[in-house]
Amino acid sequence: MTTDFYLPTQIVFGNGSLSRIGKLAAPLGRRALLVCGSRAWLRSQVPAKAQALLQDAGLQVLAFNAVSGEADLATVSAGLDLLRTHQCDLVVGLGGGSSIDTAKAIAGLAPLEGDIRTYHGGRQPExxxxxxxxxxxxxxxxxxxTRNAVLIDPQSEFKQSIRGDEWFPRVALVDPELTYSMAxxxxxxxxxxxxxxxxxxxTSTAASSITDGLAEKAIALLGRNLLAAVHNGQDVSAREAMSMGSLLAGMAMSNARLGGVHGMAHPLGSHYHIPHGLVCGLLLPYVMRYNLDYAGDKYARIAELLGAVEPDQPASVKAVLAVEQVKQLLCKVGIPEHLEPFGVCADTLDLVVKETMLSGSTKHNARPLSESDVRSILISAL
Ligand SMILES: [Fe+2]
Incomplete structure (x- = not known):
């Protein structure tokens, strides 16, 4: 069996590393489009600081602070128009996943002439x-x-990725200090x-020894620090662990893909306007329970990584405990357990089930998922 792992991104990690953005970006272009969220632009000094640092390094900077909520095709189109009008040759994405995905799509689509919807429909960037x-x-x-940008089509509310092997960021600049102000x-x-x-x-069917190493470290960091980061946003060590855990999880998923939670989370998020992370956390225990017989050994290892099992307990017991530990952790940080309060009901699941089955994440779930399996999991989560 062969294993492929591809990640051409330079990673710079550490508190205060934002100060290096100018030196890192200057060799890559002369005129930068700085993509960030509209609320961040108004409430945080970070975008203005990044802009100043880029300008100090000799770059011209045009700010595009129009990302609001989830990343969508309309915002990407508006950013592309701005980039082309001003002939920017570099894109900087600053913010949450929506801002980075919007920036990634703008950068990736910039030299392409085709209709953006054709790429969202599955056409490969040429x-x-x-x-x-x-x-x-x-x-x-x-x-x-990652090499993909998750985008919603505002007309159909269909949420899926545009994916290009050349779409990896050239530089990932991860400064945990930027997360301190998160509520x-x-x-x-x-x-x-x-x-x-x-x-x-x-637990993806495309996992390898390389991605397993990354994922195991990520699970330990995230599982042991999420509660502390939620309770005290100024906990430097918890914030640093969460940023590193998120980075390592991203490296793992960029090569191993994901599973049924993400397959269902995208249509639920776009049609019912549920925040992506919340719906992922809500569904995770249900899908873990469904996967138990197919991912038991790895779930047993997850229980060990989370640190709350005795070494001599049987693997089957540890696996069940892993699901319970994850459920309890998510409950403690306020992730809801049911979908109905978000307007989801059994009568309106057809479109969610149909779009879940189209997802690449669904196809990589540890245990195969049929339409009726997806419907059953969703009904159990109502
Ligand atoms: Fe996600």
Whole structure:
């Protein structure tokens, strides 16, 4: 059996590392489009600081602070128009997963002439895009080390990735200090996404020894620090662990893919407007329970990584405990357990089930998922 692992991104990690953004970006272009969220632009000094650091390094900088909520095709189109009008040759994405995915799609699609919807419909990008520097301000998406941008089509509300092998950021600049200001709920939601991505990439049918090493470390860091980061946003060590855990989970999923939680989370998130991390955390225990007989050994290892089992307990007992530990942790950080309060009901599941079956994540779930399996899991989560 052969194993492929591909990650061409330079990773710079550490508290205060934002100060290096100018030196890292300057060799990659002359005129940068800085993509960030509209709320971050108004409430945080970080985008303005990044802009100043880039300008100090000799770059011209055009700010595109229009990302609001989930990344969508309309925002990407608007950013592309701006980039082309001003002939930017470099993109910097700063913020949560939505900002980085928007920046990634703008950079990737910049040299392409086709309709953006054709790429969202599955057409492969024919050429490499512009260089991208990704600077996460949350600890969750892992988008700084992936080759895909998850985007919603506002017309159909269909959420899926555009994926290009050349779409990896050139630089991932991960500064845990940027996450200190996240509110507890955002910390919980994004951290749940990271934990889910670590667990799903660990048990994916495309997992390898390389991705397993990354995922195991990510699960330990995220599982042991999520609660502390939610309770005290100024806990330096917990914040650093969450940023590293999210980064490692992103590296694992970029090569191992994910599983059924992400397959269901995308249509639920887009049609019912549920935050991505929250819906991932909500569904994770249900899908883990479904997967128990197919991922038992890895779940037993997860229980050990989370640190709450005796070494001599049988693997089958540890595996069940892992599901319970994950469920309890998510409950403690305020992740809801049911979908009905978000307007999801048994009568409206057809579209969610149909779109779940189209997802690449679904196809990589540890245990095969049929339409009726997906429907049963969703009904159990109502
Ligand atoms: Fe995710």
């Amino acid at each position: 050429r490499p895009g512009l260089p991208l520097v990704a600077v996460p301000a949350t600890a969750g998406s892992g988008a700084e080390v 507890p709920q955002l910390t919980a939601n994004t951290g749940s996404d990271a934990l889910c991505q670590a667990i799903e990439s660990y």
